[in-house]
Amino acid sequence: MANIKSQKKRILVTKKENARNNSIRSEVKNAVKKYNALIAAGDVAAAEKALPEVESLIMKAKSDGVLNQNTASRKVATLKRSLDSIKK
Numbered sequence: 001m002a003n004i005k006s007q008k009k010r011i012l013v014t015k016k017e018n019a020r021n022n023s024i025r026s027e028v029k030n031a032v033k034k035y036n037a038l039i040a041a042g043d044v045a046a047a048e049k050a051l052p053e054v055e056s057l058i059m060k061a062k063s064d065g066v067l068n069q070n071t072a073s074r075k076v077a078t079l080k081r082s083l084d085s086i087k088k
Contacts (some may be wrong), residue, residue: 024066031057032075039082047083054079 002008031054038047055076062072 021064021066024061024064028054028057028061028067028075032079035079036082039086042086044083044086047086051079051083 002011031050035047035050035054038050058067058072058075061067062069067075
């Protein structure tokens with residue numbers, strides 16, 4: 001148990017930050033799952049429409065510090081690659 005006032009504050013702040021990060025991460029995961037479902041169904045038009053929205057969520061998570069730059073770029077590249085594969 002923390003005895004120092006600043007330690008107690010850090011614990012509270014960290015809990016709040018973790019909750020926020022988990023919420024953002026969950027939002028990104030759900031968007032990616034919906035996008036992948038569109039890809040699996042072969043719905044090119046809907047997938048093309050959803051891609052900018054999903055990419056925006058991922059980049060916002062990156063700018064908020066939830067995702068690393070390389071992780072965000074890799075996720076976006078994977079999504080674009082999957083869209084290109086069903087276009088062919």
